[in-house]
Amino acid sequence: MKTRHFFLLIVFALTGLLASCEYDFVVPEKPPVIDPEVPISFATQIEPIFSNGNNCTACHKTGATPPDLSTGMAYNAIVPSLINTTDTAASIIYWYPHPNSTTHNWKKYTLADATLILEWIKQGAKNN
Numbered sequence: 001m002k003t004r005h006f007f008l009l010i011v012f013a014l015t016g017l018l019a020s021c022e023y024d025f026v027v028p029e030k031p032p033v034i035d036p037e038v039p040i041s042f043a044t045q046i047e048p049i050f051s052n053g054n055n056c057t058a059c060h061k062t063g064a065t066p067p068d069l070s071t072g073m074a075y076n077a078i079v080p081s082l083i084n085t086t087d088t089a090a091s092i093i094y095w096y097p098h099p100n101s102t103t104h105n106w107k108k109y110t111l112a113d114a115t116l117i118l119e120w121i122k123q124g125a126k127n128n
């Protein structure tokens, strides 16, 4: 093998190696844009955050760790005790399991869940 060919081979091999090291940048989760004019339903949008896949109800169910977030029980467990109507972002149900909080390392909301919950509180934390 001529030296030139060998050199080319090395170049190809290195190019392949570098290409295989391409890194897929992890895009940080962006909060979804929520239209405050569209009412958020507790029953169809908020309660499922707690119960789908036993997300929260694995621990927060009837007879277990309060608040009881199981379907049908969640509203009375949250309102009014875990809601702050004057400073909505200070509502325990919002910030305590927030992905950026240092509290509640058991399980966090996704940013999308947290954003939806805050908007629901801003809309008056209705049992709708």
Ligand code: HEC
Pocket: 050, 055, 056, 057, 058, 059, 060, 065, 066, 067, 082, 092, 093, 096, 097, 104, 105, 106, 107, 108, 109
């Ligand atoms: C693995 C079990 C577990 C899971 C799953 C879990 N939690 Fe908790 N959570 C706890 C425990 C234990 C406490 C009490 C100790 C503490 O405050 O960290 C608690 C406390 C809380 C509190 C504070 C209540 C208060 O009165 O101060 C809130 C709010 C809460 N959890 C919400 C949630 C939400 C929402 C989810 C689902 C995203 C969730 N938890 C999932 C175990 C869990």
